[in-house]
Amino acid sequence: MGEDVGRQEFTRADRTKYRTKVRRCLDAFERMLREAQFEFDRPMTGLEIELNLVDGDNDPALRNAEALAAIADPAFQTELGQWNLEINLAPRELDGAGVSAFEEDVRASLNAAERKASAVGAHLAMIGILPTLRLEHMSGHALSVNPRYELLNDQILAARGEDLHLAITGTERLRVSCDTIVPEAACTSTQFHLQVSPEQFPAMWNAAQAIAGVQIAVGANSPFLLGKQLWAETRIALFEQATDTRSEELKAQGVRPRVWFGERWITSIFDLFEENVRYFPALLPIVSDEDPVEVLDQGDTPELAELRLHNGTIYRWNRPVYDVVRGRAHLRVENRVLPAGPTVADTLANGAFYYGLVRTLAEEDRPVWTQMSFSAAEENFHACARDGMDAQVYWPGLGHVPVAELVLRRLLPLAYEGLRRWNVDTAEQERLLGIIEQRCTRRQTGSDWQVAAFRKRFDGTAMERGEALRGMLGSYVEHMHTNEPVHTWAVD
Template identity: 25%
Template sequence: MGETPDLVAAVERSNDPDVRAEFDRRVREQAQRIRDDIRSGRLDTDEFAVGMELEAYAVDAADRLAPIPERVFERGGCAKELGVHNLEVNSAATVFDAAGVAEQADRIGASVDAAADALGDEALSPVLDAMWTVPPAEGTDAYLGAVEERDGVTVAANMRHHPRYVALDNEILERSGGEITLDVPGAHLAYPTILAESLATSIQPHLQIPSAEHFPDYFNAALRTTGPILALSSNSSFLPADCYDDDPDVISATPHELRIHVFEKSINAGASRDEGKVRFPSDLEAATDVVDRVVADETYAPVLVDDADDDASPYRATLPEYDHKRGVHWRWVRGVIGGQPVGTEADGASLRIEYRPLPTQPTVRDTVSLQVLVVGLLRGLVAADHPLTDLPWTAARDCFYDAVDRGPDADLAWVTANGDRTADPDTVYDEVFAFARRGLRDAGLDAEVIDGYLDPVERRRDEGTPAAPSAWKKARVREAVDDGATLPEAIEAMQRDYIARAGGETVFADW
């Protein structure tokens, strides 16, 4: 209870009109400095670079969702996320070359191992998965709905009691009339908190772009790759088992990527603009558009920062309010400004793409494979002057959301190297992997090494078994229901099987 005054005071400050006005003033001032730096070449860098964020959740010995003790974060080298059951491991950026990609793979594996060791000391385990489905002991509704009112401030029991999270939660609750609802096939959830967002976990590859002039080329190409790549990687087809009645029609009706729906519906609740806070972004014309969009975005849970973040790069430390607002500028692909570039002066800065639509994958090798596919593909498409950006933006958006709903069965949208529009999966994936190889060769990787990295994901399109983890999950649940299990029983049985396999050495294509 000792944190109550700080949490209450933080929410009160965030709601203060004078604080909001000063926050927006500082954002505009910092944004103008960034625009000037982009135009002057200050954010151009010497190299492409790559990085990764990986989110997961913890379970106990019975595979039930479990809170993570504070000491795990102190020992495990991982970071906290919204829910007390969530964790995140980050791989610091490396130069995008053969050595840097290999270092990324080593760092991601070592970080996951360190988190697993720290959790293991608490009789817990991390699960590399995109949505938890075995409920905690008290049940999903009790867990997600547990809140306490403290001097008019809602504090969710199982949310990290960080002022930023609590202020954001209260902002969205105020906008949405005090309740967040989620309607999906077979389930209706309603809670007095945004904590349902903590159902979802993701991986986020990063690609540092050396030239601000060409940043829009990479960003706009990235948008048009999201549908095909998500279709191969979808991994969140079910809510927790106790959210459902015994209705087997849910199996075919539920989206392959519930994670996208959960995040959008949780955060967009009560948004004053029709398009919402979380959405598929539009194309860029110039790198400065990234800055303009952050400034124009609705201000949520503002914080005036008087002390620099010790973890921020020297450049980003001068932009605390802008950086805070960028952190709640949710788009499925977004530009990030000011990070410390690799291999340049200590006070340098960069422009990078944060590729956000991908669910957490079952193994480290699958994760690395997707990271390498994304960064190689973006580099290869632009290097080859591929006409993919001739694909209308609306077609790219619709393809993305079709992949959300139908996973590996989505209707794809693509423009080939010859300029032809196609929806044929074989043609699309032939080009996806061919141009990923082109980008990886340009980065200095040998053909045999490239094949090794891409193999875990590339085989998903070639195997006769379901081509994405979400399809595997649906098939396992269907089999159990056909054998007489209720839908909740079948979901739990599937998830325990998934947990037993996830995190191991066997990539998904061999399940």
């Protein structure tokens, strides 16, 4: 969720000062892009995974502070809800067996964390939305103990001027109101980072946007929320609504939401940061002492703290990232589309598919985004979130096709070619992309398995819904620990 903050109240003068400062940061950023002051010697990738904590009955365990203390690993940190944790992996290159190295690191870290957290009655679950969450968990007492989360909660609700209303219609219907942003904590995601040059960024971001829907269809893992079966990837609808600062009147006026697919293909990373500044008021108007233009004039690298903080409160599904490491600036595409889980192997297969596919699409002579409208990409995105493997999507040259057919016939070969260009070992390509192929062939994602396992318990039996969901989640966690990909799981 970003850097910790401690300030609790803001004045009108604070907001005016912040607006001026963030625009000065934008000017400095534009100058840096002109002068090519970015590191790109070795393109690195990164990985973040948000996790859930459950107790011995597979209910949410609101114990992340105790779990963090027990785990005692700086790679882990809190997230918004007390049943959330996040693990951040050290960046690495993809070439050779780099993807396997990621997988080994994640498995070792999670296994060690599970052993330690279990001592305080908390167990790790990699799943998009905990199916055992209940409305009683959606209140302020479930916020993690961190001033940033309380401040975000206060600022988002103040901007809305009213309670949060969730309305999602899928297989079943959900209609609830909440007086906090805690429902956002129900969404746990996997974030893939890809370091790129300023020149490469537009093509990589456009490619990521074009395939976002397909990613969801093959990686869906969030069919349940508050006991209801909704979308294949309910996270998408939930996150869009849980962080919406707009009243109904502002929605009717066409004001843009803070969880945003976007509205156009781009020609520069500057387009995205400039849109952020132009369209969105500050949520956390905290001003640093740095003058970014003076820092540039001195030959140093500015932190651009205000621009980065503002960017962190606008939740694009593919977010632009400016960062400074050891005094050198770099740019990343942060892919935020996918849910956590079901296994580490599935997660890295999703990563291989993403990294390979965007590489090939970004380097094509006639890019896919020159052949389809941006609105078609957004329609694909929501269709895949709603329908998963059953979605029909638009693709240039093919028209509307079943998403599994698109992946098998057109996109997997492109992903293989992209991984070859990243110099990923052939055996790694075949193992990881083979997982994606089998998911499409067998039509079993994490979401599909969850629904089937729940229905096996609930339909035609006397088992109560909550009991069926807990039983399904218990079986899910057992399978998760085997690290066998979800397409191999028996519905038990």
